[in-house]
Amino acid sequence: MRNTFSEALYLAATKNPKIYIVVADISPAGSMAKFSTQYPDRFINVGVAEQSMIGISAGLALKGCRPFAYTIATFSLYRPFEMVRDDLCYQNLPVTVVGMGAGAIYSTLGGTHHTQEDIAIAGAIPNMQIIAPCDPLECTDATTWCADKSSGPTYLRIGKAGEPVLTKDAAEPWRFGKIRYLRKGTDVCVLSYGVIMKKAADLANRLQAQGKSVSLASVHTMKPLDREGIADALRHHKKVVVIEEHAPQGGLAPQTKQIAWDIKAKCSLYTFTLQDAFIHNYGSHDDLLRAHGICTDRIHAAIA
Amino acid sequence: MSATAATLRPNAFDAAAARARCLKFRRRILDISQQVQALHIGSAYSCTEIVDCVYYGLMQRKPDGEFLDTFLMSKGHGCMIQYTILEDLGLLTRADLDAYCTPDGKLGVHPDYGNPGIVAATGSLGHGLSMAVGMALAERSNRTGANIYTVLSDGEVQEGSTWEAVLMASSLGCRNIVAFVDYNNFQSLGKTSDTHPSFYPLVEKFSAFGWESVEVPGHDSGALYEAVMQRHGDKPFMVVARTTKGKGVSYMENVPIWHYRSPSKDEYAQAARELEAMKL
Numbered sequence: 001m002r003n004t005f006s007e008a009l010y011l012a013a014t015k016n017p018k019i020y021i022v023v024a025d026i027s028p029a030g031s032m033a034k035f036s037t038q039y040p041d042r043f044i045n046v047g048v049a050e051q052s053m054i055g056i057s058a059g060l061a062l063k064g065c066r067p068f069a070y071t072i073a074t075f076s077l078y079r080p081f082e083m084v085r086d087d088l089c090y091q092n093l094p095v096t097v098v099g100m101g102a103g104a105i106y107s108t109l110g111g112t113h114h115t116q117e118d119i120a121i122a123g124a125i126p127n128m129q130i131i132a133p134c135d136p137l138e139c140t141d142a143t144t145w146c147a148d149k150s151s152g153p154t155y156l157r158i159g160k161a162g163e164p165v166l167t168k169d170a171a172e173p174w175r176f177g178k179i180r181y182l183r184k185g186t187d188v189c190v191l192s193y194g195v196i197m198k199k200a201a202d203l204a205n206r207l208q209a210q211g212k213s214v215s216l217a218s219v220h221t222m223k224p225l226d227r228e229g230i231a232d233a234l235r236h237h238k239k240v241v242v243i244e245e246h247a248p249q250g251g252l253a254p255q256t257k258q259i260a261w262d263i264k265a266k267c268s269l270y271t272f273t274l275q276d277a278f279i280h281n282y283g284s285h286d287d288l289l290r291a292h293g294i295c296t297d298r299i300h301a302a303i304a
Numbered sequence: 305m306s307a308t309a310a311t312l313r314p315n316a317f318d319a320a321a322a323r324a325r326c327l328k329f330r331r332r333i334l335d336i337s338q339q340v341q342a343l344h345i346g347s348a349y350s351c352t353e354i355v356d357c358v359y360y361g362l363m364q365r366k367p368d369g370e371f372l373d374t375f376l377m378s379k380g381h382g383c384m385i386q387y388t389i390l391e392d393l394g395l396l397t398r399a400d401l402d403a404y405c406t407p408d409g410k411l412g413v414h415p416d417y418g419n420p421g422i423v424a425a426t427g428s429l430g431h432g433l434s435m436a437v438g439m440a441l442a443e444r445s446n447r448t449g450a451n452i453y454t455v456l457s458d459g460e461v462q463e464g465s466t467w468e469a470v471l472m473a474s475s476l477g478c479r480n481i482v483a484f485v486d487y488n489n490f491q492s493l494g495k496t497s498d499t500h501p502s503f504y505p506l507v508e509k510f511s512a513f514g515w516e517s518v519e520v521p522g523h524d525s526g527a528l529y530e531a532v533m534q535r536h537g538d539k540p541f542m543v544v545a546r547t548t549k550g551k552g553v554s555y556m557e558n559v560p561i562w563h564y565r566s567p568s569k570d571e572y573a574q575a576a577r578e579l580e581a582m583k584l
Contacts, residue, residue, distance in 0.1 A: 059438020
């Protein structure tokens with residue numbers, strides 16, 4: 001996903017001289033080498049200085065530029081939090097804060113490198129928009145939107161590398177602020193976002209193999225949340241399942257429950273999130289998710 | 305660095321006129337203090353000459369009269385002096401300042417982005433210099449020839465984020481930044497030299513981080529102006545301006561409570577008398 005991010009950003013930068021990237025000693029691979037060679041003035045490495053990464057991005061935006069601040073998710077959002085809040089969100093500047101390797105993707109680096117509460121934290125700040133693409137293709141669409149269209153601050157939550165393409169034959173195009181059906185059915189609707197969408201797709205495949213009519217939707221824009229779209233999903237399916245790689249508070253699960261209450265939804269609603277606990281396990285990304293109860297077998301059994 | 309042909313700046317800085325302006329600004333702030341409970345009067349009096357020098361001596365203007373350069377008040381709590389100057393320049397109105405901190409007004413105790421003449425919201429310390437670096441990079445990329453001026457408090461220089469920006473400004477070669485430290489040796493809980501003896505010396509610290517830096521008497525408008533005009537201009541420039549918190553009113557000078565408090569009626573009258581007699 002980070003390679004497609006850098007390719008999309010490079011392409012945007014070739015067309016728009018206002019695009020900058022400010023990185024904190026971590027550079028997206030792939031096309032970033034071309035970016036930094038061709039546009040050295042617009043590739044700024046602050047080193048291990050994330051507060052300055054956000055402040056410099058704000059200063060650039062105050063002079064009309066459209067910067068992307070890029071590092072590992074914990075360091076792009078948590079470390080410089082007050083700069084994100086005051087410099088970017090309070091001043092409502094078109095800066096994209098890229099949180100790379102969000103969730104528990106850095107599975108062997110320990111809890112200091114996990115972002116399991118980033119949606120809640122970023123989502124609590126007025127003006128902040130949040131996009132969490134589910135595959136490399138959505139990452140391209142989201143990056144291009146941030147580069148060309150966004151008029152305010154955005155937290156772009158992306159994966160790392162190796163995410164499969166899931167949206168090539170999606171039923172709908174990517175549109176900011178709208179949930180996107182990758183397939184449409186009538187019995188069960190699986191809602192998810194970000195790189196964990198692969199598990200949602202696995203679940204959908206299993207249910208379909210059992211003869212169910214299944215919808216699978218990417219809730220890529222986590223703020224502003226498409227409340228109408230989610231309400232529709234709740235109205236038109238017998239079962240709705242939310243799977244997210246995020247703490248139980250402040251993410252898609254509680255917001256979907258809130259919408260369900262507001263519209264007096266009749267469907268069954270199942271939510272699967274990380275627990276309200278730090279992850280002390282090591283191993284693969286899947287191993288860590290399983291430790292918090294997120295695995296396709298368990299979810300499949302739980303909603304049967 | 306000299307002004308380019310396309311820009312206008314006064315050929316000489318009239319220090320006597322600056323003194324008269326600064327007296328007027330202090331009086332205006334004193335008057336506004338009677339409308340509100342609190343307004344960081346000591347902090348504004350501390351950097352009065354610095355901010356005056358930036359606006360009336362240093363900042364380049366475009367041929368159409370608009371400022372080419374940018375002033376960013378990093379020590380946002382000192383913004384009463386910026387407000388009074390913006391009023392004098394016609395960017396803010398008398399009504400704007402009269403409505404300071406009232407429900408009908410738009411000006412608060414800290415500068416708010418979006419208000420005329422205010423380029424960033426700097427109520428929280430340690431944000432301004434990084435934003436100044438970003439602005440300086442944008443101006444450099446656009447080859448505008450514009451400089452970014454900023455004023456930091458000495459307390460603010462304790463923020464780690466300030467040092468990130470100090471490191472980046474010089475590493476990125478932002479020679480179009482001119483920063484001032486309002487070095488009044490006071491912060492909320494006492495004398496900085498008592499609480500943070502390792503804070504000193506300052507000029508050497510900035511020089512070691514790749515800035516050109518000088519120490520200047522911070523209430524001497526002519527000295528401030530000359531220091532900036534005589535810089536080499538190949539590095540970011542930091543003026544460590546030796547100042548007195550609450551400068552101009554005896555009972556405020558170096559008394560931490562006046563960081564924030566407004567004078568009573570009697571105190572107001574005394575302050576007004578002392579300001580009239582102020583000799584710099």
